[in-house]
Amino acid sequence: MKKRYVQVGVGGRARFFYESIASTYSETSEIVGVCDISQTRMDFVNKKLTQTYDYEKPVPTYFENQFTDMLDELKPDAVIVTSVDRTHDHYIITSMEKGYDVITEKPMTIDAEKTQAILDCQEKTGQKLTVTFNYRYAPHNSKVKELVSSGVIGNVHSIHFEWLLNTKHGADYFRRWHRNKLNSGGLFVHKSTHHFDLVNFWINSTPKEVFAYGDLNFYGxxxxxxxxxxxxxxxxxxxxxxxxxxxxxxxxxxxxxxxxxxxxxxxxGYIRDRNVFSDEISIEDTLGALVKYNRGTILTYSLNAYMPWEGFNVVLNGDKGRIELKVVENSYINSGGKKENEGALEDFSLMVFPLFEEPYEVPIKMESGGHGGGDPALLEDIFGEPKEDPLNRAAGHMDGALSILTGIAANKSIASGRPIQIKDLVDIKNK
Structure with missing residues (x-):
């Protein structure tokens, strides 16, 4: 019997999930219902399912105020949440309270109160909550995890992480609903959750204290x-x-x-192409943070959303050496091109500099699919037959919480001008 999924929020990013179920995993999985504010968008999903993926008939559609009706009537095996970030908590909590496992796009939610509510609900219900961090699965990022875990640079004491969004991809956050911090939590939450999760993943530690600055210097x-x-x-x-x-x-x-x-x-009622130099923007385009981790590591982090190239530089400094990773990514606009080009690598290098020894480059085998093969690997973990993974790349509710809490703390630090303690945001001691 096929595993039955419903999906709430069927904008551009939703295609990553429902099209994978309808194609690669069609033998074992199926979409049985969708929910959105727009009938036009849901009709597009059904057009794809019936004309491209040979579904015999359209799946039932429900408006956002009919979400619980969808669950009660269709009784799916799991719920996929790809709605606007500020609504994630509602759909996650409602689904878990009704006894359903949930798969959610990052970020899990956008503020401390909603994070606490999700963690409390998961503890009460025991339902599984998966957060889809595809960057963990990208071969270059997985290789960094392997190197750090092997002890090749010893104990990691400091990290510098610089993320660059160019004026094609970066500008898109200032055209869309993301431009309002009440919707997205700003780039420190919506975008940087990927990067903060990578650091947590690489060094197997959790954030303790955050101090940050942020400004709108280019757009607006x-x-x-x-x-x-x-x-x-x-x-x-x-x-x-x-x-x-x-x-x-x-x-x-x-x-x-x-x-x-x-x-x-x-x-x-949604306008997708608002002017990036208009008044209504409430998020920052220039961000910097200093993070202290519970195991003593210090992270210096920056994100700029108006750079001439797209990608990142990361350096990990340990007491036995240094790792340097540089990645240039193909810039893209959500729904503006082919899915397989999203996050495709144009260039990369991974170097290890051991103390008292010659530096060397680490070869990385890239696979087909987005993010160097990371996207298909993530989808296989979610919808396929998960294999034993010594890196433990699959992410759950605590990973989702700890990644966004760094960004949430950064937002509070910008507002207050003070360092923020993670323990003051959410009670996670028993989670």
């Missing part, structure tokens, strides 16, 4: 004025400037952008 109306940007149209569609504005997105350029967003505006 004030910066447009300072830089002489004359774009004053509220959105890019029908502005007449799509061709000559490097920050514009054309919602007619792909079927997904057109069907999931442009054609869905009437019943969703």
């Amino acid at each position: 109306r004030a910066n447009a004025d300072k830089r002489g940007v004359k774009s004053r149209y509220p959105r890019y569609y029908e502005s007449g400037h799509i061709e000559d504005d490097p920050f514009a997105i054309d919602l007619t350029s792909t079927e997904e952008l057109r069907e999931l967003y442009l054609n869905a505006e009437a019943d969703s």
Whole structure:
């Protein structure tokens, strides 16, 4: 018998899950219902399922206020949550309270109160909550975990982690719902959760204290004025400037952008292509944090969302040497191109510098699929036959909580100008 899934939130990122179930895992799994605020988007899902993946008939669709009806009527084996970040907690908690396991896109949620509520619910119900950190599975990131675990650089005492979003991908966070911190928690939560999770994963430790700064230095109306940007149209569609504005997105350029967003505006109320130099932006584009971990490691972290290339530099310093990883990624826009190109690597290098010995480059075998083969490996863990994994890359509710708590603490530090203790945010001593 096939494992039956329902999915709530069927925007661009949702395709990663339902299309994998309908194709690679169709012999063992199936989508039996979807839930969203937009009938147009749900109709697009059914178009894909019936025309591309040969589902015999459309699956039932439910609006967001009918979510519990969907669970009661369809009785799935598990629920997939890919809605707007601020709503994750509602769907996760409702599902677990009704006895269903949950698979959620990162971030698990966006603030301390919602994090505590999810942890309390999981403890009460005992349901499984999986958080989909595909970066753990990327071969270069897995190799760093192997190297650190092998002791090749000894005890890791400090890490420098620099993430760069270019003006194609970075700007997209300032066009979409992410631009409002009440929706996304800002980039420290929505984007950096990947990076903070990698650090927790690599060094097998948890954050203790966070101090951070953050500013809006590039996007937003004030910066447009300072830089002489004359774009004053509220959105890019029908502005007449799509061709000559490097920050514009054309919602007619792909079927997904057109069907999931442009054609869905009437019943969703959501505008996907707002001007990146408008007034309503409440998130930062320039972020820096200093994090102290419970095992003594110090992390210096930065994220900038307007760089000339996309990727990251990370350095791990230990008492026996140093690891240096540089990755240049293919920049992408969600639903703006082929899925397999998302996070594809253009260049990378992984070097080990042992004390008193010659440095050497570590070879990395890349696989097909997004993030150097990381995406298919994650999907196999979720929907396929999980293999024994000495790296323990599968992430649960505590991994999801600890990754976002660093970003939540960073947001509170920006607001208060003070260092924030993780233990003051959420009670995790018994979790």
